[in-house]
Amino acid sequence: MRYCSPHQLNGLRCYCPAEDIWALGCVMAELLAGEPLFTADTQEDLLDETVDLTDDLVEFGAEAEAFDGVLEEVSLAGRELLAGLLAFDSSERPTAADALKHRWFAENDAVKAKSRVVAISTVPLSSGLCSEDAAVF
Numbered sequence: 573m574r575y576c577s578p579h580q581l582n583g584l585r586c587y588c589p590a591e592d593i594w595a596l597g598c599v600m601a602e603l604l605a606g607e608p609l610f611t612a613d614t615q616e617d618l619l620d621e622t623v624d625l626t627d628d629l630v631e632f633g634a635e636a637e638a639f640d641g642v643l644e645e646v647s648l649a650g651r652e653l654l655a656g657l658l659a660f661d662s663s664e665r666p667t668a669a670d671a672l673k674h675r676w677f678a679e680n681d682a683v684k685a686k687s688r689v690v691a692i693s694t695v696p697l698s699s700g701l702c703s704e705d706a707a708v709f
Contacts, residue, residue: 590662597657649676
């Protein structure tokens with residue numbers, strides 16, 4: 573549930589690449605921070621957390637305040653990429669190809685981040701699946 577997009581949490585019955593991009597943003601943030609970006613236990617609380625993040629991104633942009641306490645060591649370029657991946661409006665999220673072209677991947681920050689990421693095999697994974705009736709495959 574933790575990687576479901578706001579639209580899925582609101583009952584979206586179809587699944588498209590923009591939902592994968594949201595999940596990618598959640599996983600990227602989790603790998604960089606060493607802990608999940610969202611920690612809610614219920615769909616309603618998780619939706620509230622996504623709205624809070626969206627409000628912070630609208631108010632502060634990708635500056636430090638939007639990811640305060642979670643991703644303080646990530647550069648502005650990395651925060652911009654995450655802000656795009658985690659855009660509340662799915663039409664504002666980049667495609668996977670566009671995300672890979674982001675300047676963050678060419679900066680030293682991306683190299684430093686890779687060295688901080690815990691080996692994937694040691695990261696406990698939640699199911700990563702949304703409720704069965706939230707997505708149609």
